[in-house]
Amino acid sequence: MTSDALVDALVRSTFEVTAVLTRIGAENDLSLTQMRVLGIVRDRRVRMSDLAAFLGLDKSTLSGLVDRAEKRGLLAREKSTQDRRVFDVYPTAAGLQLTERVYQEIRAALAPSTDHLEPERQERLAELLEAMMVPWTGSAQRP
Secondary structure, three states: OOHHHHHHHHHHHHHHHHHHHHHHHHHOOOOHHHHHHHHHHOOOOEEHHHHHHHHOOOHHHHHHHHHHHHHOOOEEEEEOOOOOOOEEEEEOHHHHHHHHHHHHHHHHHHHHHHOOOOHHHHHHHHHHHHHHOOOOOOOOOOO
16 A cells, blocks of 8 residues: 555545544534543543643633533543642543443444454554554643
8 A cells, every 4th residue: 555545545534433423422512622532531530731732722722621511510620639730630420421322322333334344454453543643641642
């Protein structure tokens, strides 16, 4: 596969996945950014500043997003146990429940694109996609 073919395949797959995420987000009254936040914090507490940097948002924009999610009962924030000068954000039970439901909806919507692949190819595709991601180290990279 040429570099152009790889880029074309990545772009086409991004369009498909984005369409699914946009539709499912809208059905659950969530923007793509709100879905990203819920996905990132679903299994960890994240510093507000790290989350803002990773999402490419200024702190006030992220604060507004978190405010709205708190009002819906999806997220909570409190001072970090490691550094009392900063705040961590984390999901509530309702946020975890919504995140799991949305994840299942995404899985079902993407199944026609992935289920026809043999399990070994699915596993290899997941490994290759993960290899493209930069590991998060707790700074402005991926939470």
